[in-house]
Amino acid sequence: MIALTKRPEPSRAFSLAAPLLAVVATMIFGGLLFAVLGKDPFEAIRTIFWEPVFGEFAFFYRPQLLIKGAPLVLIAIGLSLGFKAGIWNIGAEGQYIMGALFGAGVGLAFYPMESALVFPLMVLAGAFGGWIWAMIPAVLKVKFGTNEILVSLMLVYVAEQFLASMSLGLLKNPEGFGFPGSRNLQQYASAHNADLIAGTGMHWGVVAAFIAVIFAYVLLARHRLGFAIRVTGDAPRAAAFSGVNPTRLVVFCLGMSGLLAGLAGVFEVSGPAGQVTIDFNVGYGFTAIIVAFLGRLHPVGILLAGGLMALTYIGGDIAQSKMGLPAAAIQVFQGMLLFFLLAFDLFTNYTLRFGSRETA
Amino acid sequence: MTAPLLSLTSLTKAYPGVVANDDVSLRIAPGEVHALLGENGAGKSTLVKMIYGLVKPDSGTMQMHGQPFSPSEPRAARAAGVGMVFQHFSLFDAMTVAENIALGMENAPRLSDLSAQITTVSETYGLPLSPDRIVGDLSAGERQRVEIIRCLLQEPKLLIMDEPTSVLTPQEVEILFKTLRKLSAEGTAILYISHKLEEIRSLCDNATILRLGKVVGDCVPRDTTAREMAELMVGKLLQTPTRAGKAVGDVVLDLTGLSAPAPNAFGIALKDISLELRAGEVLGIGGVAGNGQDELLAALSGERPVARGMVAFKEEDIGPLGPTARRQRGLLAAPEERMGHAAAPDMSLTENAMLTGSVREGLDHRGFLDWPAATRFAESVIERFDVRTPGPGAAARSLSGGNLQKFVIGREVMQRPDVLVVNQPTWGVDASAAAAIRQALLDLAENGAAVIVISQDLDELMEISDRFAALNEGRLSDPRPAQGITVEEIGLMMGGAHGMEVAHV
Numbered sequence: 001m002i003a004l005t006k007r008p009e010p011s012r013a014f015s016l017a018a019p020l021l022a023v024v025a026t027m028i029f030g031g032l033l034f035a036v037l038g039k040d041p042f043e044a045i046r047t048i049f050w051e052p053v054f055g056e057f058a059f060f061y062r063p064q065l066l067i068k069g070a071p072l073v074l075i076a077i078g079l080s081l082g083f084k085a086g087i088w089n090i091g092a093e094g095q096y097i098m099g100a101l102f103g104a105g106v107g108l109a110f111y112p113m114e115s116a117l118v119f120p121l122m123v124l125a126g127a128f129g130g131w132i133w134a135m136i137p138a139v140l141k142v143k144f145g146t147n148e149i150l151v152s153l154m155l156v157y158v159a160e161q162f163l164a165s166m167s168l169g170l171l172k173n174p175e176g177f178g179f180p181g182s183r184n185l186q187q188y189a190s191a192h193n194a195d196l197i198a199g200t201g202m203h204w205g206v207v208a209a210f211i212a213v214i215f216a217y218v219l220l221a222r223h224r225l226g227f228a229i230r231v232t233g234d235a236p237r238a239a240a241f242s243g244v245n246p247t248r249l250v251v252f253c254l255g256m257s258g259l260l261a262g263l264a265g266v267f268e269v270s271g272p273a274g275q276v277t278i279d280f281n282v283g284y285g286f287t288a289i290i291v292a293f294l295g296r297l298h299p300v301g302i303l304l305a306g307g308l309m310a311l312t313y314i315g316g317d318i319a320q321s322k323m324g325l326p327a328a329a330i331q332v333f334q335g336m337l338l339f340f341l342l343a344f345d346l347f348t349n350y351t352l353r354f355g356s357r358e359t360a
Numbered sequence: 361m362t363a364p365l366l367s368l369t370s371l372t373k374a375y376p377g378v379v380a381n382d383d384v385s386l387r388i389a390p391g392e393v394h395a396l397l398g399e400n401g402a403g404k405s406t407l408v409k410m411i412y413g414l415v416k417p418d419s420g421t422m423q424m425h426g427q428p429f430s431p432s433e434p435r436a437a438r439a440a441g442v443g444m445v446f447q448h449f450s451l452f453d454a455m456t457v458a459e460n461i462a463l464g465m466e467n468a469p470r471l472s473d474l475s476a477q478i479t480t481v482s483e484t485y486g487l488p489l490s491p492d493r494i495v496g497d498l499s500a501g502e503r504q505r506v507e508i509i510r511c512l513l514q515e516p517k518l519l520i521m522d523e524p525t526s527v528l529t530p531q532e533v534e535i536l537f538k539t540l541r542k543l544s545a546e547g548t549a550i551l552y553i554s555h556k557l558e559e560i561r562s563l564c565d566n567a568t569i570l571r572l573g574k575v576v577g578d579c580v581p582r583d584t585t586a587r588e589m590a591e592l593m594v595g596k597l598l599q600t601p602t603r604a605g606k607a608v609g610d611v612v613l614d615l616t617g618l619s620a621p622a623p624n625a626f627g628i629a630l631k632d633i634s635l636e637l638r639a640g641e642v643l644g645i646g647g648v649a650g651n652g653q654d655e656l657l658a659a660l661s662g663e664r665p666v667a668r669g670m671v672a673f674k675e676e677d678i679g680p681l682g683p684t685a686r687r688q689r690g691l692l693a694a695p696e697e698r699m700g701h702a703a704a705p706d707m708s709l710t711e712n713a714m715l716t717g718s719v720r721e722g723l724d725h726r727g728f729l730d731w732p733a734a735t736r737f738a739e740s741v742i743e744r745f746d747v748r749t750p751g752p753g754a755a756a757r758s759l760s761g762g763n764l765q766k767f768v769i770g771r772e773v774m775q776r777p778d779v780l781v782v783n784q785p786t787w788g789v790d791a792s793a794a795a796a797i798r799q800a801l802l803d804l805a806e807n808g809a810a811v812i813v814i815s816q817d818l819d820e821l822m823e824i825s826d827r828f829a830a831l832n833e834g835r836l837s838d839p840r841p842a843q844g845i846t847v848e849e850i851g852l853m854m855g856g857a858h859g860m861e862v863a864h865v
Contacts, residue, residue: 008758010706224718224727231715235704240663241695242715243684 003353004346015348019294019301022340023308029340030333039323047322048315048333061318063201065310067272071096071264073209073306075288077216078257080297084220085232087253091137091152092261093285094159095130099262100269101159101166102129104182104276107191108171111183118190122266123204130262131255133159138254142247148254160281167278182276185269193271205267209306212260216299229253261285290338296345312337363426365390365549366411366518371420373406380406381417382573388518391547393540395560395581397593398570399762399790404553407570408520411551412444413437424517435466443511444520447788449503453496453626460495461510481512485539496626500649500816501532508539519543520551523788525559529648529854530818537563556819557586571595590791608826609639612810613660613691613779614672620659622834628652630659633836635829637779637810642801643839644825645814647854652834653814654696657783660812661693662686673779687719690778694768696787696814698761702768705757709749712756713738713771720775737774745770746796762789766797773800780804783814798824818850830854 027049031041052061075092082089089095103126110118137151171182185191196202220226232239232249240246264284273280291309295301316330364387373381381403388394398404409415411422413431422429424440431437434444451460458475462468469477475491482489487505495503504524511519521540525533540550540563554560560567561581569577569592577592618633630652637643647653658664660671662683670679673691683693695701703712714734718724723734738752745766749759756764769785785801786794802824805811814831815821821828822842829839830853837853 009755222728222731224724224729227711227714227729231704231707231711234706235700237697237701238704238715241661241683241693241701243662243682243687245682 004350005353006350007348010348014344015296018344018348019296019305019341021344022294022337025340025344026333026336030336033329033332034325037325037329039325044319044323044325047319048312048330050315051318052311052314055318061314063195063199064314065307066201066206067203068313069306069310070203070206070209071268071284072288072291072309073303074205074212074264074267075257075261075285076291076295076302076306077209077212077299078260079288080292080295080299080302081216081219081226081229082253082257083233083292084297085229085249085253086236087250088149089134089137089152089254089257090149090289091134091154091156091159091285092257092288093281093283094152094156095133095258095261096265096268096285097156097159097163097281098133099126099130099265100273100276100280101162101171101265102126102262103266104185104269105166105171107185107188107270108183110190111188114190116190119193119270122191122270123263126262126266126269127259128262130265131259133262134254134258135251138251141254142250148250152254156285163276163280164278167276167280171276173275180278184274186271186274191270193267203267203271205264205271208263208267209303213299213303216302220299225252261288287334290334293338294341308337309334364388364423365392365425366429367423368407368411369421369423371407371410371417371422373403373410373415373417379573381410383420384570384573384575386568386575388549388551390517390549391544392566393544393550393552393564395564395567396551396553396570397557397560397567397589399593399792402570402593402790403573404570405522406573408444408522408551408553411437411518412442412520438514438516441515441517442520443514443516443518445504445507445511445522445524447522447524449507451495451503451506454494456492456494457489457498457506458491460506461491461513464510465513477513478509481509485512485542486535487539488535499651501528501535504528504536508536512543516548518549518551520553522553524552525554525556528816530850532648533559556817557581557589558819560589561586569593593791608641609808611636612639612674613637613812614675616670616672618659618666618670620655620664620666623655623658623664628655628834630655631834633834635836635839637812639778639808639810640805641826642805642811642813642824644821644828644842645812645831645836646816646818646821646828646850647814647831649816651831653783653831655834656831656836657693657695657781657814660691660781661695662691684719687716687775690776691781692716692720692772692775692777692779693781694772694783694785696783698764698768699757703756703764706755708753708755709738709742709747709759709767710735710752712767713741713752716771717775741767741770741774744774745800746793762793765789766793769797769800773804777804777809779810779812781812781814784816785813786815786817786820794820828853 027045031045034044035041052058052065075096079089079092103122106125107118107122133155136155137148140146140151141148167180167182173181173183193203193205220230228239228244228249231242232244269276269280287309291302291305295305312334319325320327320330366388368384368386371381371384384407396404406415410417413434413436429440431440458471458478461478462471462474468474478491487509489502489505489509495506524536528536544550552564564581567579567581568575571593579589615633615635618630620630622629628651659666662681665682666679668677668679673689678686678689699705704715710731714723714729717737721737723730723737735752742749742752747763747767749763769782772780785797789797798820801811801813813821813824825842827839828842828845830837832854
């Protein structure tokens with residue numbers, strides 16, 4: 001018989017070791033998966049984890065790490081605040097799209113006027129777009145008790161329709177020979193979110209991600225609001241007893257995660273992506289959920305997890321092109337990471353007991 | 361002595377850092393009512409868990425009817441004739457009595473047959489209970505009957521009862537005792553765990569007293585005073601709470617027609633509660649669990665704000681204010697449920713000190729939290745209330761119930777409230793900790809605060825209250841001076857005979 005026994009106190013050691021164990025287990029079982037597919041598992045793992053940072057073309061891949069990692073971290077930080085309090089925003093993908101649309105919309109409205117104010121205005125508009133999109137599930141939950149998981153998720157598909165409509169209609173490039181998609185913001189200096197140091201991938205979104213990490217850390221560790229979030233997640237009744245207003249907390253957490261997702265969207269559309277197109281969104285909003293949990297909902301953990309996730313994305317791409325691994329196998333590999341993390345995470349609060357004798 | 365039904369020899373069980381049971385031996389004869397006495401953490405729970413197959417002893421042997429007995433799981437213990445009624449009921453509110461009982465059985469008969477059996481057992485043992493009622497509508501006493509009948513259907517040779525009377529009215533206690541005496545007369549042995557020494561004296565044949573995991577004494581309760589037993593339990597002389605005669609001050613809390621709808625399907629609506637509470641007095645509020653105690657506390661703490669004009673604090677209308685604003689003014693509270701309501705289980709004591717202490721202890725500087733000061737506050741609570749814990753960094757859930765309760769009450773008392781409302785302040789707390797908590801409440805009143813103690817422990821209420829009132833179905837009886845009031849009168853107040861509604865119990 002195997003039984004789970006609750007530890008009297010959460011184990012600090014295990015809470016730190018769990019992500020590492022999860023990565024190791026993912027490597028082992030992912031390696032097995034690749035072996036079954038007839039690929040050299042060691043080569044595949046090496047390609048995914050080593051190639052992007054230290055390989056022959058690392059000069060090209062390293063900036064990609066920042067570019068892919070930044071939106072993940074930015075969105076995941078926002079999500080983690082809600083997740084800690086038991087408020088489940090699953091629709092960051094939609095808020096990301098709306099942030100991009102609002103931001104790009106403002107930028108394109110000023111085209112071709114050159115002004116230092118254009119980009120800041122776009123950023124504000126993008127943040128607002130993500131925030132307002134997240135306010136829909138927030139207000140519905142607070143006023144009518146709807147489930148924020150369902151509402152925020154369904155709004156992703158609404159946002160995708162908006163995106164399609166905008167790239168084919170209102171925001172379509174008038175000089176684009178009828179092709180769908182907006183003007184390229186990379187060619188509009190005032191609206192371009194360029195690398196701060198050329199060739200490093202270090203754009204404003206990366207800066208924002210680092211600021212968000214610090215902000216979230218201070219909020220959770222030192223501020224009353226962060227404490228309210230943590231108490232609500234641990235014991236909602238104790239939170240209510242201590243004076244936390246659950247309505248305000250729902251509005252804050254959903255709003256904050258929407259705002260950060262919107263920011264990620266506007267930085268992406270004005271930088272690496274450059275334009276609004278039908279297939280603008282690539283799933284950052286969903287992957288960020290994995291990043292948030294992989295980082296144990298801790299700001300620093302999320303920073304590391306975002307980097308790791310970006311690594312498996314880029315490494316996975318390399319493995320696909322170099323070794324002919326199917327894209328689905330890479331996705332399974334990423335899924336394993338979350339699965340093992342959640343599995344090992346359990347042992348932070350529980351120990352395993354084998355047989356009928358207690359190991360205590 | 362007749363051949364023992366159950367004999368335990370040198371049972372030892374150690375957990376990391378603590379020996380829960382050290383060389384414990386015990387014999388129970390058929391039909392004997394045997395009391396197990398001890399402070400929280402004395403090892404009573406571990407001992408009965410070993411008998412019930414929930415925990416395996418490290419060493420030592422158990423014998424049942426002279427045969428070796430080592431149940432590997434509760435099912436094996438039940439098969440051997442051991443039944444247990446836990447302190448916390450495991451019942452589903454939304455299901456009927458019969459459905460709940462069927463869920464706990466291995467080979468449940470058809471519901472109609474089971475209902476007939478339940479009726480038979482309940483009539484035989486004088487435990488009135490209809491199998492078709494929804495558990496959510498039952499009083500605590502009736503819920504306990506469900507648990508007892510669930511055990512009796514298995515025809516146990518030994519029935520273990522863990523703190524059975526903590527939620528009962530005096531009348532319900534009488535019914536329970538009649539049942540237990542009848543069972544005992546039929547040859548069923550009963551292992552009875554309680555802190556209430558007078559009860560043990562009236563019910564039990566023998567008592568085994570545990571302290572720090574060891575047997576420190578045996579006695580025949582009828583021939584021993586409650587005080588002697590208590591002193592054996594704690595190993596030192598007990599201090600009875602003392603109080604000086606006091607001058608009662610101005611009205612600090614004034615409830616006028618306080619009404620509030622039930623918070624959920626199984627909650628109780630508060631109905632037209634009026635009350636004047638004066639500085640320096642202790643008001644005891646009795647009543648059977650589930651008659652509005654939680655709701656009254658929530659309405660006073662601000663967790664569920666009420667309409668304007670219903671609650672006045674020092675002549676200021678605070679009805680619509682939330683917990684933080686009320687705390688700021690000096691109205692503090694400690695709810696009944698320690699884990700998850702008064703304290704967040706996975707958080708440290710420092711964080712739990714911050715939980716309610718941030719406003720009055722100045723731990724919050726414009727939203728930024730002063731953790732070192734919170735740690736000092738937690739340490740001072742730990743020190744003054746003798747909370748046994750490695751330190752303020754320990755998670756709340758790692759503390760025993762009594763220790764956490766001392767922390768929770770201490771946290772509020774040390775914030776110098778003008779009015780403190782506590783619900784079940786000594787529930788599941790050992791005798792010496794309970795005495796310390798009651799003394800702290802009395803000291804608070806002596807220093808000019810007003811205290812409302814909501815409790816189901818009548819002895820406690822009689823010991824510390826100046827005035828007494830009872831909650832029944834969300835209504836509060838008129839408070840009466842506690843001095844000279846009889847247990848029968850209290851029982852009637854709790855049963856609702858004072859008011860317009862029929863008795864709930």
